Amino acid sequence: MQSGELRDEADIEDANCVLAFQFDQTQFCIACAEIAEVVRFKDVTIQSVPRTKTGVLGFFNLRGDVIPVIDFEAMWKTHATTLSDQRRHKRIVVVNVNGIQVGVLISGVLGLVSVDLSKTQPTDDIACSALVYAEGKYFKQLDLAAWL
Amino acid sequence: MVKLNLEDSYHFMYWEETKAQIANIEAEVLMIEEIGFDLESIHHMFRMAHSIKGSAVTMEYKALALLAHELESLFTVIRDGKLVCTHEITQMILEGVDGLKRLLDQAVHTGDFSELLDDLDFKALENRIRSAYSKIAPVSPSIEVVPNYEGTQKIHVKFQEDLEMIAVKVFLVCSAVAEITKVIAVYPNEFETLEDEAFKDGIMLYVDEIADYEAIKAVIFTLTDILAVNKVEPADLSGGYEVDESLGQLSVSQVTPRRDFKLSVAMDINSVRISNQKVNRLINLVGELTLDKETLLDITRQLKAAYRRDRNVQRLDDICDSIALLASELQEITLSARLIPLSIVFDKLPRMVRGIAQDTGKKIKLEIMGGDQSIDRSMIEEIADPLTHLVRNAIDHGIESAEKRRALGKPEEGKINISARQGDSQVVIEIADDGGGIDISRIKVKALTQNLISVEEAEHLTENDWLEFIFKPGFSTAAEVTELSGRGVGLDVVKSNITMINGAIDIQTIFGKGTCFTIKLPLTMAIMNVLLISEGNTIFGIPSSQILEIIRLNQLEYQSICYETPYSRMIKWEEDMIPLVSLEDIFEIKSGIQSKHRKIIVASTVDRKIAIEVSQVVGEQEVVIKSIKHLVGANAILGEIYEILGVSILGNGSLAQIIDLSKLIRF
The missing domain is CATH 1.20.120.160 (HPT domain)
Incomplete structure (x- = not known):
């Protein structure tokens, strides 16, 4: 948990595992089962797409697949990331939502944590599917299908 | 079921x-x-x-x-x-x-x-x-008796009780066993009558003595609802045909041989079936290979320039040439795998024509040519409906009745010619009839009475402009509504279907002589040559096949051909006035490039010409287009950017957005 540095490809199959990240005092997470791949923001070139919705950064080329990238923070209606912003440990989490691959740009990655499924609670937040418990804290698990 | x-x-x-x-x-x-x-x-x-x-x-x-x-x-x-x-x-x-x-x-x-x-x-x-x-053949299947049962082994198969449609299962058992060895006979053999009763006690299979019983047993058990499989020893056979208590008396003479249990699948031995997804995957892979090849060639060129005398660089260069050749051949073959002959659609027409001819009492001769021309798999489904619609129209409205034709001095039999041929990177399909043609004066009257056009506007229209009306929704000149057509629904759908797959439709008609519809379809939508354009940070691509001319104009020349209003711009190109748009405006980009010259690309879409002002032309490249359709829409991730057809990965790994020219202007 304190490692800070994400193990990029390890343990992703684990059913109880989530990728935890922090944003604006809130801890969020994405289920590992939904994650196809995690790439460093600074490692990819994003081609902007004009006239898209707020929060859509553009596309990038993931080994021959064209993946749209969405800025999580901009979607949360705060400051948007610019393409040249490489200050923080930003990562693009490529998720598979209903057969469509989408990249979600996040920062403040905490790492992979194991969830105690027995303590999962419902949430009112429409962007989240549940509150999951891990390592003494609750995380808001993103409901990607509803959110995208 | x-x-x-x-x-x-x-x-x-x-x-x-x-x-x-x-x-x-x-x-x-x-x-x-x-x-x-x-x-x-x-x-x-x-x-x-x-x-x-x-x-x-x-x-x-x-x-x-x-x-x-x-x-x-x-x-x-x-x-x-x-x-x-x-x-x-x-x-x-x-x-x-x-x-x-x-x-x-x-x-x-x-x-x-x-x-x-x-x-x-x-x-x-x-x-x-x-x-x-x-009536002719009383159902008495000729019973062939297997002359000699020596050299066979008998296998008794019993099914689960309550199994329905046992006949089906028997067929499956036989088919399965036939995979391993020849089934010489089976009893009871009337399983085509599909009566369950007959199989209550199971079935007896006769197979070659040397066949592997265990293997047969195993294969039978791969099926469901099998209760038991037993080998009946030859000793039993000699013992007065008393085979199995449950089977009762079984005399050899009752056994009819079944010669062929193989499911005869009408499959051309020279072809294999392959799923759409696999073909698409192959095309994607070849696309990636092509990209890598481009990069490899680029590196080799640089190495060659730097180390001219190095033998290994020389060898690398040779091998690169060879890879380039192989890759392009591979690409060609893979793309052709997506192509399907038009005969798939054409072959359905004779039946339809026959039916309509019968219903209308008209005599029709249908001639079809060029069924071997192929188009992309995804298009073949889209073209079937428009085609049948046009043929139906031709018979119903085009071809006159036999009496009328006789009176006109035409042969009684009306002719419909359907032909396909390969044009310039496109397939051209023509549907021609020798019927009455379209009466443009009727279109005029109809259009004016329906207030589709004002009298002043009408004066400027050419014959072709008038003909365009028949593609308008709700427009029909048919004197009477028949069961088949004439309700004014149709040609507009035909046109929109064809437009949807980047095709175009044209019409020529001579009143009294006949009508010809010409459909032009792109060969494939998967790979295209595109002209690359840079606007700000974004690279756009315009399909080269649609580009008519690239013009460079200085301010003076620009002013002489451009007509500006507060809302739109038009330019005069050859004899036409065509709308001029700029990519900067459409995509809300500030490129900040100031140039003495304006660059204008004149292109043709399905039904009109369009001029596009661009900042910078970067080059031309053959690209694989990855559709982003699933990402575009009011509720989709990217929102409503319908102007973008897809995204392509360029040789250097960067992305280009391919523009759908037909969506740049919405009237």
Whole structure:
């Protein structure tokens, strides 16, 4: 948990595992089962797409697949990331939502944590599917299908 | 019963095969009607009906199997010369074909045939077919006796109790065993009558003595609902044919050999079936390979410049040339795998024409050419409806009645010519009739009375402009509404269908002489040559095939041909006034490039020309287009950027957005 540095490809199959990240005092997470791949923001070139919705950064080329990238923070209606912003440990989490691959740009990655499924609670937040418990804290698990 | 799931490769294969087999029967019947009786055709139809039955049984589609069985029996008596193939009979076969089609459709939609089976027409058809053949040939299948049972082993197979449609299972058992060894005989053998009672005590299989019993047993047990498989020792056979208590007396003479249990699948031995997804995956892979090849070539060029004398660099260069050749050949072949001959669509037309001709009492001669021309798989489905619609229109409205034609001094028989040929990176399909043509004066009257155009505007229209009206929704010049057409719904749909697949449709008509529709379709939508344009940070691509000219204008020249209003700009190009748009405006980009010259690309979309002002032309490249359709839309991730057809990865790994020119202007 304190490692800070994400193990990029390890343990992703684990059913109880989530990728935890922090944003604006809130801890969020994405289920590992939904994650196809995690790439460093600074490692990819994003081609902007004009006239898209707020929060859509553009596309990038993931080994021959064209993946749209969405800025999580901009979607949360705060400051948007610019393409040249490489200050923080930003990562693009490529998720598979209903057969469509989408990249979600996040920062403040905490790492992979194991969830105690027995303590999962419902949430009112429409962007989240549940509150999951891990390592003494609750995380808001993103409901990607509803959110995208 | 199982609903056919076309995503499932096995189901899909069944569906495609049966469809093709039904179409084969249909084609043969039409052929017989056209050129007369041909024994070879009957043989072919018989084989097809037999295969349809066989595979329907495996799919447990009893209704389909039964109807195919009736047809098969009908073909048998025709083949044996006991029944003359009259027009009445061919009509009946065609009705049978329709029945099979309906059943197959039902299998796809619900998998439940009960509704159809209750249909009286359907029952009547089956009865008619049955009476047609049974009158001549009383059902007495000739029993062939296996002369010598030496050298066989007997295997007794018992099924679960309460199993329904055991006959189906028997067929499956036989088919499965036939994969391993030849089934010499089976008892009871009347399993085509599909009576469950007959199999209550199980079945006896006769196979070659040397066949591997364990393997046979194993393969039978791969099927469900098998209770027991036992080998009956030869000793029992010698012991007065008393085989098994449960089987009772079984005399050898009752056994009829079944020679061929293989599911005869009408498959061309020189071709394999491959799923759409696999082909698409292949194309994607070849696309990636092409990209890597480009990069490799680039590096090699640089190395060659730096180390001119190095032998390894020389070798690298040679191998690169070879890879480039291989890659382009591979690309060509893979792309051609997506192409499907137009005959798939064309072959359905004779039947339809025959039907409509019969209904309308007109005499029609249909000529089809160029069915071997191929177009992209995704387009073939989209082109079928427009094509049938145009042909239907041609018969219903185009071709005059026989009397009228005689009075006009035309041959009584109306002619419809359908042809396909390869044009410039596109396929051109023409549908021409020698009917009455389109009366432009009627269009004028109609358009004016329907207030589609004002009298002032009308004065400036050319004949071609007037003809365009027939593609407008709700527009019909048909004097009367018939069952087939004339409701004014149709040609607009035809046009939008064709536009949707980046095609174009044109019409020429001579009043009194006939009409010709010309459809132009792109060869493939998967790979295109595009002109790359840079606007700000974004690279756009415009399909090269659509570009007519790239013009460079200085301010003075620009002013001389451009007409600006506060809302729009037009330029004069050759003799036309065409709308001018700029990519900066459309995509809300500030490129900040100030240049003395304006660069304007004149391009043609399906139905109009368009001029596009761009900041910078970067070059041209062959690209694979990855569709982003699934990401675009009011509720989709990217929002409403309909102007973008797809995204392509360029040789250097960066991305270009390919513009759909037809969406740049919305009128």
